[in-house]
Amino acid sequence: MPNRPLPDPGRFPRRTVHLDFHTSPEIPDVGRDFDPAAFARTFREAHVDSVTVFAKCHHGHLYHGTDRPERHPGLAPGLDLLAEQVEALHSVGIRAPIYLSLQxxxxxxREHPEWLAVEEGHGPVRLSTSEYDGAWSVLDLSSPYADYFAEQLDEVLRRFAPVDGIFVDMCWDQPSVSRWAVDGMRREGLDPADADHHARYSAMVEKALPDGAVQGAWYNSRPKAGLREELAHVRHVEIEGLPTGGWGYAFLPYVARLVRPLGLPTLSHTGRFHEGWGDNAALKPLAALRYETSQMLANGLTAGVGDVLHPRGALSPAVYRLIGSAYGHLAACEPFLEGGRVTSEVALLADPAHGDHPGAACMGAVRALQQVRAQFDIVFPDAELSGYRVLVVPETTVVDGALAERLRAYRAGGGSVLLVGGALLTDAAEPVLPDLPVEGLAPAPAGEAFLSCTGVPGVPEDFPVIGHGARLTAFARPGAEVLARVTAPYFPRTRDRFCGHSYTPPADPTEQVAVAVGDRVAAVAVPLLSAFHERGLEAYRLLLGSVLDRLLPDPLLRAGGPTHLETSVVRTPAGTVVHLTSFLPSRETPGLDLVHDPFPLVDVPVSVRVPAAPGAVRLQPAGQDLSWEYDGAYLHVRVTSPDGHAMLVVDHA
Incomplete structure (x- = not known):
């Protein structure tokens, strides 16, 4: 290839495109309309700084100059499509990581059916529920296919070194009872570990990277919950999460906070598609793409948008008008975030057993904490906790003896703890902390109970609220502040004894408590977070907010505005940036939440804790100067913005 200067390998890409190219061998004229100059110009004008291009697709075909028989039969003789794509992108300073499909x-x-992964009792593994539909076959990495793939990867690395990065897709732990897997298990006495293959491929990629590269190999489809164990094999993280492609709009707020504490540069992918990958002939609204990419920016991630290149190799102008509009906004925002880090003061302590599928309690916590404007990360029990002011332990997080000791040490160091439901007791049924504001903890009899709240703004004190889910019996200790007591129904509802359509009405208050707060510790004896996820009852969020107000009376940020408003705080060398993201997905089909318009912010009060009176306060990227007040701890402003995403930029004097 020509000796052209590569894009800066030390600068992590910020606005990327993942250019899918899974092209059937039945399709002729592959790459016929490819124009290198138009290809490069389209991406440059759309503010794109990195494009992932294909060496090998799911069909198993190759798109570069090679003598291997897997070269796509529809490519014209002599057309090295991948090489021309890489050269065109490099000519305008755009990175070109290279994609290969693995499993x-x-x-x-087709050529080696003996290499297929085999599911016991069901035969070869296929990614479909029907043998009559088009479906992808899954290869077994304990078979000779691993060497076959390594040869393909080696050829790409030798041909294109130094590479901008390698994206290896379809990399999950696939159970198999093939003869290769069985033989491997017999030899090793255990199930073959994919980590061995990752180590092999990582070593190959490392040799082909330029000095100072921030991107190396990324193994897609790996669970993010296992990243701590796989850090030796990656230099960065990529998050795949198309909201309308099965992930939903709740996925990114969860997984971004799970990955962020690792400290690795992280790129997130959505798509330009109305639904998911492969929805080639449908575009999502601009407002949706603006929301998704602005949400990435606000969570401290860089942005990626998926596209599918037409088999003939020409990009769609309509697609890049859409992507360019969203990326133009990000490009205008980025200068104000240079050197910045998202700041969190609350940690949600998740159970690693739930992995990338957080379950009801964690999802309820994410929604509720966002809505009360908490600035939070999601961590596992082995994480460093000392940097957080409050820990929230959901009802589904198992507290063993080791974690209980860590929580006690954290408390001794000055931290505050909120324990919910089953997290109040260790796995040995002992109270987690010695100074809980409640005592007498034990599983309560089955059946609904009601929560009578006191001192919770927005929740009437004279209206008992239904409490859903299995709770614990608890009684307040002297000095505890009780925010919710248990009111009993007239009787538990059964098949033979019931009243009305649903639960039996509330009868009399009891001495049992549902929510109590002590000195830097709070106990919630009901599964509040799971119930909020499953029921969405406003009172549950307001209860959680009142507890946090007591544990964290001086939060980093306070903001009014609509409940759905998403906030984050970034500290930069020059000052503080507050992201205000306001879009409202709505359920418009049986399975899709859609976004059509930004939701304007009108005269929204925002207060952020800053160390001193600022030199200037502006709304960016609009460049609007704002009036402000400083009370010695908080900067107070009011924000109006019609655009869906704006940044309050505070320049420290």
Whole structure:
């Protein structure tokens, strides 16, 4: 290839495109309309700084100059499509990481069916519920296919070194009872570990990277919950999460906070599609793409948008008008965030057993904490906790003896703890902390109870609120502040004894408490977070907010505005930036939440804790000067913005 200067390998890409190219061997004229100059110009004008291009697709075919038989039969003789794509992108300073499909390879599956992963009692593994639909075959990495793939990867790395990065897709832990897997288990006495293959491929990629590269190999489809164990094999993280492609709009707020504490540069992918990958002939609204990419920016991630390149190799102008509009906004925002880090003061302590599928309690916590404007990360029990002011332990997080000791040490160091439901007791049924504001903890009899709240703004004190889920019996200790007591129904509802359509009405208050707060510790004896996720009852969020107000009376941020408003705080060398993201997905089909318009902010009060009176306060990227007040601890402003995403930029004097 020509000796052209590469894009800066030390600058992590900020506005990327993942250019899917899974092209059937039945399609002719592959790359026929490819124009290198138009290809590069389209991406440059759309503010794109990195494009992931294909060496090998799920069909198992290759798109570069090679003598291997897997080269796509529809490519014209002599056309090295991948090389021309890489050269065109590099000519305008755009990075070009290279994609290879790993465990999905139709060519290899057809030529070597003995390499397929096998599910006991069901035969070869296919990614479909029906043998009559088009479906991808899954290869077994304990078979000779691992060497076959390594040869393909080696050729790409030798041909294109130094590479901007390698994206290896379809990399999950696939159970198999093939003869290769069984033989491997017998030899090793255990199930073959994918980590061995990752180590092999990582070593190959490292040799082909330029000095100072921040991107190396990324193994897609790996669970993010296992990243701590796989850090030796990656230099960065990529998050795939198309909201309308099955992930939903709640996924990114969860997984971004789970990955962020690792400290690795992280790129998140959405798509330009109305639904998911492969919805080639449908575009999402601009407002949706603006929301998704602005949400990435506000969570401290860089942005990626998925597209599918037409088999003939020409980009769609309509697609890049859409992407360019969203990326133009990000490019205008980025200068105000240079050197910044998202700041969190609350940690949600998740159970690693739930992995990338957080379950009801964690999802309820994420929604509720966002809505009360808490600035939070999601961590596992082995994480460093000392940097957080409050820990929230959901009802589904198992507290063993080791974690209980860590919580006690954290408390001794001055931290505050909120324990919910089952997290009040260790796995040995002992109270987690010695100074809980409640005592007499034990599983309560089955059946509904009601929560009578006191001192919770927005929740009437004379209206008992239904409490859903299995709770604990608890009684207040002297000095505890009780925010919610238990009111009993007339009787538990059964098949033979019931009243009305649902639960039996509330009868009399009891001495039992549902929510109590002590000195830097709070106990919630009901599964409040799961119930909020499953029921969405406003009183549950208001209860959680009141507890946090007591544990964290001086939060980093306070903001009014609509409940759905998403906030984050970034500390930069020059000052403080507050992201205000206001879009409202709505359920418009049986399975899709859609976004059509930004939701304007009108005269929204925002207060952020800053160390001193600022030199200037502006709304960016609009460049609007704002009136402000400083009370010695908080900067107070009021914000109006019609655009869906704006940044309050505070320049420290």
């Amino acid at each position: 999905v390879d139709e060519y290899a599956a």
